[in-house]
Amino acid sequence: MTDDWIAETLHPAWRQTFLASRVLYREKTDLQDLVILENPTFGRVMLLDGVTQLTERDEFVYHEMMAHVPLIGHGAARRVLIIGGGDGGTLREVLRHPGVEQATMVEIDRSVVDRGLEYMPSVSAGAFDDPRTHLLIADGIRFVAETTERFDVILVDSTDPTGPAAGLFTPEFYADCKRCLTEGGILVVQAGVPFLQPDELPRVQANLRQSFASVGAYVLAAPTYVGGFMTLGWASDDASRAVPAPEVITARVQAAGLTQTRYYTDNVHAAAFALPAFIGKA
CATH class of the missing domain: 2.30.140.10 (Spermidine synthase, tetramerisation domain)
Known part of the structure; x- marks a missing residue:
């Protein structure tokens, strides 16, 4: 065709x-x-x-912001859980952090992984072959409800809240994620484009607040996620891990060797939490 x-x-x-x-x-x-x-x-x-879901041209925007904001904010993440993200882009960025000892990915649809590797291999860029990667083809909702493992950072790299992803936006799921986090751990979730999906971010934050002491959001601008800024929801019991002091962020970025990013920088990290008024009001 x-x-x-x-x-x-x-x-x-x-x-x-x-x-x-x-x-x-x-x-x-x-x-x-x-x-x-x-x-x-x-x-x-x-x-x-x-x-x-992604394009080769602009996938770096979402994947860098999904991974680096929470990992730099945490500062000492060794074990990371990714729910979804079968294309491997978020996994690729997580593994750029030398302190990460294990990255567990739970993807529900094997075809997304296989076809991504076949047709868009530059996105994962070998991440699935990294010995730190632990790939599970399973339901992420069930995984966090049943696992005894604990993680420093959990990234929910999901589709919008319809179909198989609907359960990834519930208070019950967020509560299970909280149980799987270590003390001071961070959860980041996809929270939609507020201009076109005005109900999604408030619902995500209300559900997160049932389990976490500190809940916020930060923005990114990816050309193919139409409608203006996209938001990612951020949650932890340690509010200081969202935006550490500027010199701390810079030192952590340099220590991680993140000098070749194309969207994320130490300055962008802090600026992303400065929400436009209409998003902040939501």
Whole structure:
């Protein structure tokens, strides 16, 4: 198939449409509809159930901010849990931190991992072969409810709260994540685009507050996540780990060797928590 236009269908009154120079892969898995296409501007693009998950051109924005803000904020994370994120981009960024001894990824859909490796290998960039990686094809909700393992940072790299991801936004799930965290641990979750999804961030934060003493959010701007800033929810019992002192952030960035990032910097870390007024009000 060539020169097809494929529309993202996330928002009821807004459409983003990609020119597909080639549709490389299309599959209705047991859980979701997976499409990988090639676009002249964004390179290879992955959509799940009609919603853009990532593109080769701008994936670094989301993945760097999902991983580096909590790991730098924590300062001593050794064990990290990723729920979702089957493309491997968040895993790739987590493993850039030399202090991380184990990164456990729990992905519900094996096809996302396999097809990402096949068609978009630059995203994971060998992360699945790192000896620190522990990949489980399983339900993340069930995993955090049953595991006896403990983690310093948990990253919920999920799709929007529909279909198989709906349960990843509940107070019960967040409570199970809290149980799996070490003292002072950090949870980061996907919280939508407030301009087009105004109810998502307030719901996420209300649910997080049932389990955590300190709850906040920070922003990123990825071109293909349309509608303005995207938010990531942040939660911990240690409020100081969101934005440490500037000199502390800089020292940790340098110690981690994060000199080749393309979006995240020590200054961006602090600035991301300065929310535009309409997001802060939400």
